[in-house]
Amino acid sequence: MSTTLAATWYIASQYEQYRLNALERFNNQTGSTQLSHTISDRNLFNHNEHYRISAYADGSNKLVELQFNQQVKFYPGFVKATYSIDTSSPSWQVVGQQLKQPLLNHGSWSASIFSQQGNYRYQVDGFESKPTSLDEYISTGDIVVDGTFALDLSEYSSQLSIAAATIGFAQRVFELEGLSASSTMTLLDDIYDINFSHSSIDSLTAYQLGNTTTATKPLRFKLNDLKLSNGNLHRQGNSSSSTTLTIGALALSANDDIDITLTDARLATKVSNVATSAYINLARFIQQGSQPDALASALTDIDTILANNLQLDIQAFEGDITLASRDEKIAGHYAAIGQIVLHPTNLAQLQTSQPFALIDAKLSLNFSDTMFSQHPLATQLDNFEQHGFLNRADGQFTTSVIFENAQLSLNDQPLQL
Structure with missing residues (x-):
């Protein structure tokens, strides 16, 4: 019994340090978007955690806050968590008002501290927007994202699936079936990263509508069995x-x-x-405007691109x-x-x-x-x-x-x- 308690205490302490480091890293990298965190009902085996993401909408002075909850359980050797959106927050209520039914979000993740590996799953229950206009309409089945990750972020994988969705805008309706997308990334010492992604669509159909939703829908576009795969190898x-x-x-x-x-x-x-690096630097130079002090570096980046065969x-x-x-x-x-x-x-x-x-x-x-x-x-x-x-x-x-x-x-x- 004492061995189990000691192992559980060790896992909880390791997780707490990992959580603090991740929270600090997120806030340092996101600028005005900040993630805050509190813990209630803490004991050796459980943490009930509450998070709040605060950001200014579209660069304005309007502060938007989204809240979600997470329950963490500690076991000898690994951590398991389940999380859900706190739809009582005002920002989520605004989202809910745009939908016929509440937007339910839930998921879970687990990680083995000893093996430095974990997996996660996130799900949005199927929802439908209010069909007040043919220009703004969306209906989907369940949206599921799951995958694996390494605690040191050296590798990850993700998988997105949507069984069916209908999107309407500008008097057009798009009906989608069987969307799947996956990606993997690996970081190595001598290679910046290796990334592979695969996407597929069973069918996609587009219709041109008349003045009402019951009007005849002449076929305009029909796609079956699309598959797209992409692989990237980034070296220094x-x-x-x-x-x-x-x-x-x-x-x-x-x-x-x-x-x-x-x-x-x-x-x-x-x-x-x-x-790669030269293209990224040049894109930043163009986006930020042609500052005189950055022109010399931009010219060097152009030479690097031209010399790369x-x-x-x-x-x-x-x-x-x-x-x-x-x-x-x-x-x-x-x-x-x-x-x-x-x-x-x-x-x-x-x-x-x-x-x-x-x-x-x-x-x-x-x-x-x-x-x-x-x-x-x-x-x-x-x-x-x-x-x-x-x-x-x-x-x-x-x-x-x-x-x-x-x-x-x-x-x-x-x-x-």
Whole structure:
């Protein structure tokens, strides 16, 4: 029994120090937004904690305060907490007045002090706004966020899921089903961070409404089975990023005359040699205004960006497309890969050299030879084939565009700039 009490006391003392450090770090980093904290009903095994976040709305002098409660339980080796929003606070009551039903928020987290690991879960119960206007309407199922974290913040993961949601504005309604998004991040000594994120949507439908909610809803947009994944590797001052987007099916009515469908579409890209720190510094310089004393640093950042040999790879761009109007139609399969490389340079060299000489680019493209058979471009494509700008084989047109050493060629045929 004494061993259990001693272990529990140790966990409680470790948590208290961690809580104080986290609270101080949050308030130091957020400026005018402050988090305050009190504890009531404290004993060896339980803490009932109350938090208040205070901030000024939209940079005004109006103070907004949001309150939430947390009950912490201590066990030998780990901590477990459950938390909920205190909807009695005036700010939360304002939110509740905008909704048909109260906005209920609750969640929990637990952490093992010995293993330095934890997990969390946060849930917003499904809610619906008052449909006073078609321009402002939202209804959702349960919104759930959960994940894991390391107590030293060296790694974390999160997962967001929404089963269904309906959003209306500007006489349009968007119906969403099966939204999922996840991300992970890892911090290492020699690598700034590794971040991966994945998002998917089962379906997204958009309608154009009439003057009332019961009016006929003509289909304007329909998306099925979208998946987006992104991976970032940030080293000291340098990073790379890979992105893949896939779409199972997309139908779009741009207006009464044009219909577009896209199926089995995929886009995969990779960006390498990005001078991350220089871009961040330059963005801050632009945002804060061109202060004379910061101009020299900004010019140095531009030189760093130019010297970094930025490279974009289009690893895949493919799908099946149909674009139909009243009199014309384009339909078929397309696929392309390509690359753009910026050669290292600096501002001084740019002033004395041809800018296009610093760029190399290439693109390989193929598409169905019947894609434009019902379009006026069909005759032009035949002319391109006769002049060697296109090759036709196995039901496909193929060609390549290369820009290298300030020289442009199409399907190995030089072109004058």
